[in-house]
Amino acid sequence: METFNIPIIFIHYGDSDYLEYTFKLARLYNPTNRIILLGDKSNQHYTKLNIEHYFFDSYSSFPEIILFKKVFKFIAGNRHGKTQWTQFVFERWFYIYEFIRLQGIDQFWTFDSDTLILTELQKYIPLLLGYECTEQCNGSCMNGFVGSSKVVKGYIDTINNLFIDSNYLKKQMQEFLDYPNYAFTEMRAYDEYRSRNKLNTIRLQKISNDEIFDECLCQPHGMEFVNGKK
Numbered sequence: 573m574e575t576f577n578i579p580i581i582f583i584h585y586g587d588s589d590y591l592e593y594t595f596k597l598a599r600l601y602n603p604t605n606r607i608i609l610l611g612d613k614s615n616q617h618y619t620k621l622n623i624e625h626y627f628f629d630s631y632s633s634f635p636e637i638i639l640f641k642k643v644f645k646f647i648a649g650n651r652h653g654k655t656q657w658t659q660f661v662f663e664r665w666f667y668i669y670e671f672i673r674l675q676g677i678d679q680f681w682t683f684d685s686d687t688l689i690l691t692e693l694q695k696y697i698p699l700l701l702g703y704e705c706t707e708q709c710n711g712s713c714m715n716g717f718v719g720s721s722k723v724v725k726g727y728i729d730t731i732n733n734l735f736i737d738s739n740y741l742k743k744q745m746q747e748f749l750d751y752p753n754y755a756f757t758e759m760r761a762y763d764e765y766r767s768r769n770k771l772n773t774i775r776l777q778k779i780s781n782d783e784i785f786d787e788c789l790c791q792p793h794g795m796e797f798v799n800g801k802k
Contacts, residue, residue: 577605577606578605578679578680578681578693578694578697579605579606579607579608579677579680579681580598580602580605580606580607580608580680580681580682580683580689580693581608581610581668581671581672581680581681581682582594582595582598582607582608582609582610582682582683582685583609583610583611583628583664583667583668583682583685584609584610584611584615584685585611585612585628585660586612586614586615587614587615588685588686590685590686591615591618591685592618592621593688594685594686594687594688594689595607595609595618595621595623596621597688597689597690598623598689599621599622599623601689601690601691601692601693602689602692602693602694604694605681605693605694606624607622607623607624608623608624608625608626608671609623609624609625609626610626610627610628610631610664610667610668610671611625611626611627611628612627612628612629613627626671628664628667628671631666631667631670631671631674632666632667632670634666634670636666636669636670636728636729636732637663637666637667637670637728639732640662640663640666640728640731640732640735643732643735643736644659644662644735645735645741646658646659646755647741647744647745647748647755647756648748648754648755648756649748649749649751649752649753649754649755650748650752651752651753652748652752652753652754652755654755658755658756658757661757661758662731662757662758662761664758665724665727665728665731665758666728668682668724669721669724669725669728672721672724673721677721678720678721679717679718679719679720680717680718681693681716681717681718682715682716682718683708683715683716684708684715691783696717696779696780697717699779699780700717700719700774700779701719702772703717703719703772703773703774704719704720704723704771704772704773705717705718705719705723705771705773706718706773706774706775706776706779707773707774707775707776708775708776708777708785708787709759709787710787711775712759712760712762712763713758713759713762714727714762714773715776716776716785717776723771726765726769727761727762727765730761730764730765730768730769731758731761731765734761734764741756744756744760775787789801
């Protein structure tokens, strides 16, 4: 596969004022890549920024996501309260998987929809081809480069298996009695997936000594920190 064809995939429900900047910068620095938004009717208008838009609801009828919707439970402390958001952070990976399967996409980039891309991504591919995926969220989420659709398939299968595992869910709930703001999210599921399968991964911010893919402006990561920001 030629590296310039590796697409950049975002997924988002609703509209947010930062999306315009996300897509403009991704297109500016990556003029030859497909930039894809799996979204809904409220964010379809961003196609004016020369990106592709697909309705994620169109990818909700294959067996794995049907099983997910059957077994999903909101597992959280009593102060968390973000039921829709918690379900979607799992569900989005099922939409992504069915989309890439139908599109014949194997390798791709994916980022949270509030991530500003300020570089040409294709130049980093030679540094990443030996890894199954990269990580952000302090090493707790699959984000950035995904080297194979098989990695995503394994991930969504793990998510379903964890929701079927009543003992695992009971342990989560027990922890959330002491941490009522926490929830079982896709990040915990990713930690389980990586540890059970010994994935060959790397944090995206560590692939180069000369520059950094910043994970969060509101966390210091050893950098100068002023007024709660790097």
